[in-house]
Amino acid sequence: MSTALLHTGTHEKKAVLSKKKLLPYWLLAPGIIWLVIFFLVPIYQLISTSTQTQGYGIGTYVQTYRFANFIDAITSSKAQLIRSFEYAFLATLFALIISYPLAYAVAFKSGRWKNTLLVLIVAPFFCSFLLRTVAWEQILGEQGLVIKVLRFAHILGAQDHLTATPFAVVAGLTYNFLPFMTLPLYASLERIDIRMMEASGDLYANALTTFRKVTVPLSMPGVVAGTLLTFIPAAGDYINAELLGNPGTKMIGNVIEARYLEIVDYPGAAALSLILMVTILILVMAYVKRAGTEELV
Amino acid sequence: MNQLTRWFSRNLIRIYAFLGFTYLFLPIIYTFVFSFNNSTKSNLVWVGFTWNNWLNPCGAPDVCNALGNSLKIGVLATFFATLLGTLMAFAMGRYAFRGRSIVNILIFLPMATPEIVMGASLLTMFISFGFNPGFWTIVIAHVMFCISFVVVTVKARIASLDPRLEQAAMDLYADERQTFRRVTLPLVAPGIAAAALLAFSLSFDDFIITNFNSGDVNTFPKFVYISAQRGLPPQANVIGSSMFLIALIIVLFGQFVGRRRAGVR
Structure with missing residues (x-):
């Protein structure tokens, strides 16, 4: 195995290297995807919800970019x-x-x-x-x-x-x-x-x-x-x-x-x-x- | 008199530590003692000693259902969080790559965010995507907040490894895979075990995020919170005490094994 590696050409060596360069990303990918979907996206949803106002009916809200929500929240x-x-x-x-x-x-x-x-x-x-x-x-x-x-x-x-x-x-x-x-x-x-x-x-x-x-x-x-x-x-x-x-x-x-x-x-x-x-x-x-x-x- | 003050000042830190530990354990001792209380309705006043609560831990309605859910969620969340977190820890601890600092921030942020914000934002997302909160949303949420703690714990273990051990394995003609399997992994294993234990206790104990994302699924902390308003049944004390004892035994056993293995080496 090791002798075989010694004789591999530069071309193949490069392939091995780039595969290794990608390895940390493969290791990170599942965890990062999880954190992005279930942490960052929700925070984004939270930001977008924070400027909405009451629509028709309880619990329905529409985006109106009402930044006064923050002032209301702080004062109350x-x-x-x-x-x-x-x-x-x-x-x-x-x-x-x-x-x-x-x-x-x-x-x-x-x-x-x-x-x-x-x-x-x-x-x-x-x-x-x-x-x-x-x-x-x-x-x-x-x-x-x-x-x-x-x-x-x-x-x-x-x-x-x-x-x-x-x-x-x-x-x-x-x-x-x-x-x-x-x-x-x-x-x-x-x-x-x-x-x-x-x-x-x-x-x-x-x-x-x-x-x-x-x-x-x-x-x-x-x-x-x-x-x-x-x-x-x-x-x-x-x-x-x-x-x-x-x-x-x-x-x-x-x-x-x-x-x-x-x-x-x-x-x-x-x-x-x-x-x-x-x-x-x-x-x-x-x-x-x-x-x-x-x-x- | 002089001798007494000298004894005091010499042992001040020990006396202090004793008081500190008493403070830490007082509510646990209380919980344990009142698990033997022969009370029928609320477990507030000492009535008399009984083994009944320990012989019949599911005696209170719904308590074992809640416990079962908590255990199931804990095991699932621990498995996925430990798996994903350990992979991330290896990437962070072993490789230089672009975007490292962004990943670092992404790992740090969930630990710097108050639970209520995470719970509320997840619920907002589940609702807006028309996802009904229930068993699996709890598992998803728990995996999310456990990952960072797993990464930090395992990464610390990887960082403390002596690189010469792996070099030695390579010098002895082990290929990369063998080195990883026979040298690196066994050395990191205690860190992974500690991370899994941490993840399980975080998941099992979580109330705030769970309360937001559980729908009508009951968990043990939720059960305690709801029944605390009208008086906790002594069965809850039995379960709390036994979880405490089991965890203590696991940790002490782990230390014992670790010490023996260190002794053999």
């Missing part, structure tokens, strides 16, 4: 839009504060338990997202233990609640997307060469300075990836607001869901979806540019 749902980004920001911040020491402990202080602890961080993922949220609803709820203890200790009055509050929604968001923060943080911390920290110590930096000047900068890729992976789903989520919140904590996801599935106002819902998506993309790009990470995927 401004509060929920701002609230979504506020909650997502807070949840991301809390997740970062909770995750960093956790990832640090697993990466540097866990010894031979490292792999087991890593599995335990991912493990909550395996118990349904909704079940966990319902569990929180019940743990913090009126029949739960937490509220009774807090009331007994007079930290909360008889009229105070834990569920159906903004606090509960942010706590739920923080909890549900925590592994998305911890895993990238762990991955970037784990990659740090311990000798870097030792060198910093040898150069008379104390533990805090070493952490601030060596560990944190070197873990930045993990911080960027983790905050993005937490912020994006949190901003679009509506389950936590639905199960743990009250009508005053509705997020943009709740509005979009209701407009789609209950009110059947497709153009308005499409306009809001696009506003959400574009805002997130702009924020992500600005953030990534500032943080200076190039490789996203």
